[in-house]
Amino acid sequence: MSALLDVILPVFLVIGFGYVMARARWMDEGTVDGIMRYAQNFAAPMLLFKSVAALDLTLAYDPGLMLSFYLAAFASFGAGVAGARLLFHRPAADCVAIGFACLFSNSLLLGVPITERAYGTAALAGNFAIISIHSPLFYGAGITAMEMVRARGLGLSPLALARKVVRAIVTQPLVIGIMAGFAVNLSGLAIPGVAQSAVDMVAASAIPAALFGLGGVLIRYRTEGDRATIAMICGASLLLHPGLAYGLGRFVFDLETPALRSVVMTACMAPGVNAYVFANLYGVAKRVNASAVLVATALSILTIWGWLHILP
Numbered sequence: 001m002s003a004l005l006d007v008i009l010p011v012f013l014v015i016g017f018g019y020v021m022a023r024a025r026w027m028d029e030g031t032v033d034g035i036m037r038y039a040q041n042f043a044a045p046m047l048l049f050k051s052v053a054a055l056d057l058t059l060a061y062d063p064g065l066m067l068s069f070y071l072a073a074f075a076s077f078g079a080g081v082a083g084a085r086l087l088f089h090r091p092a093a094d095c096v097a098i099g100f101a102c103l104f105s106n107s108l109l110l111g112v113p114i115t116e117r118a119y120g121t122a123a124l125a126g127n128f129a130i131i132s133i134h135s136p137l138f139y140g141a142g143i144t145a146m147e148m149v150r151a152r153g154l155g156l157s158p159l160a161l162a163r164k165v166v167r168a169i170v171t172q173p174l175v176i177g178i179m180a181g182f183a184v185n186l187s188g189l190a191i192p193g194v195a196q197s198a199v200d201m202v203a204a205s206a207i208p209a210a211l212f213g214l215g216g217v218l219i220r221y222r223t224e225g226d227r228a229t230i231a232m233i234c235g236a237s238l239l240l241h242p243g244l245a246y247g248l249g250r251f252v253f254d255l256e257t258p259a260l261r262s263v264v265m266t267a268c269m270a271p272g273v274n275a276y277v278f279a280n281l282y283g284v285a286k287r288v289n290a291s292a293v294l295v296a297t298a299l300s301i302l303t304i305w306g307w308l309h310i311l312p
Contacts, residue, residue, distance in 0.1 A: 006117070007117040011110065011113050011117065011211060014211040014212055015211050015215040015218070018035075018212040018213055018215025018216040018217075018218075019218055019219055020215075021212075021216060022217075022219040027216055029220075031216075032216035032217060035213035036210070036214075036216075036217060038209060039213050040173065040174070041173040042202070043206035043209055044109075044173075044177070044210060045177025045178075046202045046203045047108075047177075047203040048128075048174060048178050048181060049177040049178070049181040049184075049203075051203075052178055052182055053180075053184040053185050054185070055125065055128055055129065055132070055181075057185065057186075060126065062129075062255070062259055063253075064249065064254070064255050065249070066133075067253065068249035068253055068255065068260075068263045069245050069263045069267055070137070071244070071248060072241050072243075072267060073105070073138070073241055073245075073267065074103070074141070075241075076103055076237070076240050076244070077100070077141070079102065079240060080095075080100075080103070080233065081095045081098070081099035083229075083236075084099065084229065084232075088228065088232075090285070092149045093149050093150065093282060094285040096146045096149055096284075097146070097284045097285035097289060098229065099142075099145075100138075100278045100289075101233045101271045101278075101279075101289045101293075102233055102237055102240075102241070102271070104138050104272060104275050105237060105241065105266060105267055105268070105271065105272070106270055106272030107134055107272075108131055108134075108174075108210075108272075109207065109210045109214060109272060110269040110270065110300070111127055111131075111269045112127055113207050113211070115127050115262065118308060119261055123258055124262070125262070126259050126261070127266055129262075135172060135174045135175055135178070136169050136175050139172065142278055143165050143168050144161070144165050147161055147165065150282075214273065217273060218293070218294055218297065220290075221276075221290040221293060226288060229288050229292075230292045230295055233288070233289075233296065234295055237296050238268060238303040239303065241268070242264050242267040244267075245263050245267040246260070246263075246307075246310070246311075249263045249264065257312050260311065261311055264310075264311055265304075265311075268303060268304055268307045269300060269304075270297040270300040271292055271293050273293060275289045275292065275293055276289045
């Protein structure tokens with residue numbers, strides 16, 4: 001019970017504050033959108049820049065850690081695509097969007113604060129190692145799969161498809177922050193003290209602002225659409241992905257405890273707003289993905305509690 005009260009609920013209370021403010025109409029949609037734009041397009045990239053710039057690359061990038069998380073993630077993606085197609089007979093483009101919701105855990109906005117509250121700041125090295133390639137890899141896979149589905153019969157060349165995918169990835173603010181962090185880390189350049197202080201202040205605001213804004217965004221979603229499909233997404237995100245990651249990390253790659261915690265706590269988070277953003281980008285499965293974000297975020301209060309009890 002202490003894990004629920006001390007670790008999980010404070011994070012979800014911040015989300016709840018944003019939800020109540022939006023529900024009571026003390027913030028309009030424009031204000032919520034502004035908070036989310038600040039958090040996702042500036043503060044979160046600054047947090048990733050700061051974290052990657054200071055990351056010990058030789059220690060953080062454990063192959064077992066990365067493979068445990070990403071093999072499980074793509075298995076969850078495959079299960080989501082197959083389930084949407086074979087069980088629910090969704091169109092191919094819908095299947096990719098639904099699979100993306102099963103793939104893209106809310107690793108930054110939920111995974112980082114909950115891991116930090118549970119195990120301390122020192123436990124975040126593995127989280128940030130995973131997150132450093134999270135958006136580029138997942139968006140690259142999702143966009144490639146979607147564009148391949150959409151390009152059938154259009155004669156789009158592989159080079160044109162590659163250009164489209166690369167352009168979509170490298171223009172993301174989160175990816176820009178990650179690449180800038182790698183540039184500083186690998187070059188060995190020191191950030192001037194004044195600039196570092198400014199970076200620290202902005203980075204410190206990223207998670208609270210994003211959680212608060214997420215609460216304001218969730219009010220727009222409704223539990224509509226195919227309930228069975230929503231249940232499948234929740235099961236893949238909250239149980240299948242972390243379950244496979246736990247099994248791989250513990251029994252295949254024999255990860256040390258801190259690495260295992262980072263893998264599972266990153267994997268067990270609900271789909272983030274990116275699941276809806278991706279569906280909205282292509283105009284497919286929007287209602288299902290939006291509902292899945294809302295339902296899985298609520299259910300994750302209990303499933304995260306469970307994973308905290310399972311982890312050593």
